Amino acid sequence: MLRKIKIDWAGLARIQPLEHPFPPPERIFPGIDEIDPQRFPDFLDEIGLVGMGGGGFPASQKLRAAAGAHTLVVNGIECEPGLTIDQSVLLHESLWVAAGAVAAAKAVGATRMVLAVKKDSTLLAELALRYGEFEIVAFSDRYPAGAEKLILEKLEGRRPPPGVRPYQLGYLVQNAVSLRAIGRALIDGIPVVERPLTLAMPSAGFHRNIIVPVGIEIRQVLEAYRLPYDPCIHFLAASGLMMGHEADPETAVEKTTLALLVLPRDAAWREERPCIRCGACNTACPLGLHPYALVERIRKGRTGGDPFRMQMTECFLCGVCSAVCPSDIPLVQQLERGKQCL
Ligand code: SF4
Numbered sequence: 135m136l137r138k139i140k141i142d143w144a145g146l147a148r149i150q151p152l153e154h155p156f157p158p159p160e161r162i163f164p165g166i167d168e169i170d171p172q173r174f175p176d177f178l179d180e181i182g183l184v185g186m187g188g189g190g191f192p193a194s195q196k197l198r199a200a201a202g203a204h205t206l207v208v209n210g211i212e213c214e215p216g217l218t219i220d221q222s223v224l225l226h227e228s229l230w231v232a233a234g235a236v237a238a239a240k241a242v243g244a245t246r247m248v249l250a251v252k253k254d255s256t257l258l259a260e261l262a263l264r265y266g267e268f269e270i271v272a273f274s275d276r277y278p279a280g281a282e283k284l285i286l287e288k289l290e291g292r293r294p295p296p297g298v299r300p301y302q303l304g305y306l307v308q309n310a311v312s313l314r315a316i317g318r319a320l321i322d323g324i325p326v327v328e329r330p331l332t333l334a335m336p337s338a339g340f341h342r343n344i345i346v347p348v349g350i351e352i353r354q355v356l357e358a359y360r361l362p363y364d365p366c367i368h369f370l371a372a373s374g375l376m377m378g379h380e381a382d383p384e385t386a387v388e389k390t391t392l393a394l395l396v397l398p399r400d401a402a403w404r405e406e407r408p409c410i411r412c413g414a415c416n417t418a419c420p421l422g423l424h425p426y427a428l429v430e431r432i433r434k435g436r437t438g439g440d441p442f443r444m445q446m447t448e449c450f451l452c453g454v455c456s457a458v459c460p461s462d463i464p465l466v467q468q469l470e471r472g473k474q475c476l
């Protein structure tokens with residue numbers, strides 16, 4: 135299981151300036167000074183924007199649903215261990231992020247813009263210099279603080295009721311990299327053909343934030359940095375330890391690939407043992423769900439009934455329950471399977 139690996143990221147996971155190991159894309163259309171808010175969702179479809187925080191949901195649909203929102207939230211909390219790409223983009227590409235955020239806020243009619251980031255005094259001071267128009271709100275860096283539901287809990291002062299989406303409370307929450315992509319298209323006429331990501335191999339002391347073409351083979355990215363990846367002793371985690379998955383180096387970087395981590399294979403897999411009813415998964419779940427009870431039902435095929443379905447809808451597959459389980463039960467993988475029954 136990816137989630138059981140313990141890696142000491144201290145001193146390694148830095149917020150470096152972005153590197154461009156491949157040639158940058160050509161301008162495809164002229165930049166746009168002013169865009170009609172009515173046409174903005176169509177523009178997002180034209181540039182091919184999907185949620186680049188990992189969700190991959192079409193950005194235009196999210197924006198249409200949020201019409202009339204009072205607040206735009208730039209989600210730059212990024213609490214997946216070892217990932218710093220959102221923070222690099224916020225710091226080093228603020229022109230594009232701010233332009234994308236202002237345009238998205240205007241399109242839905244939001245008058246308040248919140249920048250949600252980790253509590254880190256140096257980072258906060260730097261961001262204050264770059265995002266004067268934004269209200270900066272600091273969040274815990276404890277995973278999964280960047281989940282939309284937990285962001286709204288802090289902004290609203292109470293957790294949103296089950297099943298309620300941010301737009302129903304007047305919020306449009308957009309990941310920092312998605313907003314960067316909007317700004318890049320507006321200012322430079324370049325659609326979503328690039329992916330900023332964290333590339334790391336902790337055992338070699340390697341950690342970079344880079345921009346690569348969408349669709350490039352992962353193998354080419356590893357080769358560009360001469361990383362000594364050996365499939366017999368390493369595995370590749372795409373998008374992070376907690377919410378990511380194992381990737382094949384012959385596959386392509388996608389718009390939703392947040393990171394490529396080269397990790398020791400022998401630390402990755404452990405045999406599942408019986409549940410000892412310790413309750414650690416219940417205590418750890420940030421939404422107060424009962425993961426093992428849900429998994430028991432999924433394994434027995436008992437996936438009917440409103441309470442079950444409501445809990446499964448709420449679960450956002452953060453993987454915290456799996457990470458704390460002393461019996462190495464792959465809870466989140468089972469929950470993922472359970473979601474397919476909804
Ligand atoms: S994955 Fe586990 S910890 Fe995370 S929300 Fe779902 S049940 Fe809770």
Ligand code: SF4
Pocket residue numbers: 408409410411412413414415416426458459460461462463
């Ligand atoms: S943490 Fe693991 S062992 Fe403990 S109750 Fe949950 S599933 Fe069972």
